[in-house]
Amino acid sequence: MAEVGATPSFGAELRDGFKPVNAWVSNGVVWLDEIQQFYRERAVIEKEYSSRLYALAKKYFEKKAKKSSNLSVGDTPTLTPGSLERDLSASLTTWTTQLSTVEARAAEHDRYSSDLLLQVAEPLKNIAIRYEELRKSHAEYAGKLDRERDISYGDLKKQKGRYDGACQEVENRRKRTESSFDHSKTKAQNAYQQQIVEMHNLKNTYIISINVTNKQKERYYHEYVPDLLDSLQDLSETRVGQLNSLWSQATNLESLTLSRSQEHLRHLSLEIPRNNPSLDSQMFVQHNLAQWQEPLDMVFEPSPVWLDDNAMATNDTAKIFLRNVLGKSKGQLHELKQDVDKKKKEVESARRIRRDIKEGRDKRDEVELVKAMFALQENLHEAERKRLTAEVEIATITDAVGDVSLGAQNHNFRPQTFKIPTNCDLCGERIWGLSAKGFDCRDCGYTCHSKCEMKVPAQCPGEQSKDEKKKLKAERQASSNVALHFANGASHPDLASELPTLSRTNTLNSLSSGYAASANRSVSGLPLKAPSDEPNSDHSVSQSTGPKSATTRRNRIVAPPPTHYISELPVELNDTSPMSNPREPRAKMIYPYHATGEGELTVEEGQEVTVLEPDDGSGWLTIRTSASASGLVPASYLENLPATLAELERPTSTYSSSSASVAGSTLGMGRKKGPAVAPKRGAKKLKYVEAMYDYEARSDAEWSMTEGEKFVLVSGDAGDGWADVEIGGVRRSVPANYIQEV
16 A cells, blocks of 8 residues: 555556556546536636627717717707817716726637637647547557456466366276276277376476466566556546646636736726816816806885885884884894804714715715705704894894884783683784684783784883783773774774875886786776766775874775876777677687587687677687677687776775775786687586695696696596596696596
8 A cells, every 4th residue: 555645556556456447547538528618618608708798888888979978068068069089078088998998808808718719628628539549548458468368367277178188088098997808908008108198298288387377467467457557547647737737728818818807907997096076077167167147136026006116114103013023033133043053063063974974984874864964954044044034134124214122112922822702902803713823911911913913012011910911901902992993994083194195206117017017907008087086986085184093904005007108998998889788708819710510600810709608617608799690619719808998997096905906807818828629519518527636747748736626527547547637728637546526
């Protein structure tokens, strides 16, 4: 047995072990075929990987080409980009390097695939064939040795047979001699003696054959077979040496491939740091730089029916409100500043944490932190808006009337829910509501609506006893009841003298401010009678005089338009034909319509008609022409005309509960609509639907809805989850599961 670590010898150790050695060597040769199959399959994988890398790089090169302009200079650059390569952003340049690196690595893998086939797989195939032939030669030679050994054993066996036969023949001749007669006895003895000589010769030959066979056996087992086994061992070890060489070749090929790939990656790693994040921003700014003008500051826009200048009201009543606003703002400013400083510190702390996260010093989730930071910034902006509002209120009021809060005796108001019927000490009206919420002064017991808080004079007498509070309450209620009585229609002695002056210095500019140019203000161009021309008007202003009351409530006055802005009446308003009722609305055809069914009327474009029956939701209305012909036409083919003269001749400078009284005296001018296809005449029975939830339209083909809004149902859900509805003659889609039939 060979020592561990010493070089073994099959011939010395295994002796007559050709069969197992031959099988073992055969397995090793067959294994070469498996190894070369492995490298062939590896080459296929590398080839496929190379193809995929090529395809991947090509795909994203094409995508980059399509988006390079948008990613570099934006969708709408003010400066047209020049060469695509020159105007690539730094990030796109780095991205191009990465794609080029992928292409280069694809080429390396393709080259590696070819080298594996040519320098590893094919040589393995060749040596496998050659070593298999060598193994077969050894097997053939071993067979010959076995045959020689078997022949030697056969010859010895034959000699043994001849010897045994000669011995048997000697015994037979001996018996024959003993049984022979005298005259033949001599002959028998001679034959017997000759047979003994033959037996001795065959015995000697047999012994010689034994010695020869033993020598041949010794040579077979100690020389021929060991030499053959050693030759097989050498074949196996040579095969392993060749295999190691090819393995080394494969390793070197892969190392070279990886080395070249690492070189490409090293080049890419040097390019990436050159991608300064500010370079992209710089290129975008260069190509999108445009002249920008800050939006103009907001300015006062005078109302077309009231004051025309931008001066703040500074009368005694206005000063009460301004004093309360100023005092409240000054009281809140210090607390608001502290709140702003606190929230700034919170935002700055969040920003520091985000910087730590970017630098790897903090492991928190940046997404969650950014969300929290934006929430903190929103709170900061809200606090800054409140602080800014308070500062601007203080500055604006101080510039207008000075610091009127000095010496003011402000009420110590607190929110209060009144559980028993309570009147407001300012306006005298009941504090209504499910919860009856208002304010009361902790010191003097003054009660008021929430809306009246800022109108209360800062004249708190200070902390009062219970009886004093009751006395003050009675006095305040008496004063407020008098004011409430005058506000409900009674004449106040001092009211006429305190009415605002209605003279104007720039009325034309007021009317052109945009508000008066709306469709509902179009009557400004029509002559109106002054209030003094209608002495019987229920809305005329009392001309009595008397002392002024600070708590008197007055409604706003709608001033008449200036005389130099009045134009002549349109011809249609002077129409006195017997077929024209001045109270019936008039309209004008903006598109020609030709009757297509029974009950419809043909009308030309521009023709003026009288509306007899308005649109009932079907998209049709009934009209009458100047020729007394009546019939149906699509509602979208008409636009309303201004009101008739009879409706316009009414006083406009009156006390009114609304500042839009002029708008209430006119017909709304309908917006001009396109010639939408009129619905069929048979579709008079309509189905209506109601919105169950709010919905915001995402395109022009959809309607926005609020809960409870109603529409005309045109068609229900056809399987796509949408329904078509109509409103004002316009058809659009809404989600079918957001509506229900009513």
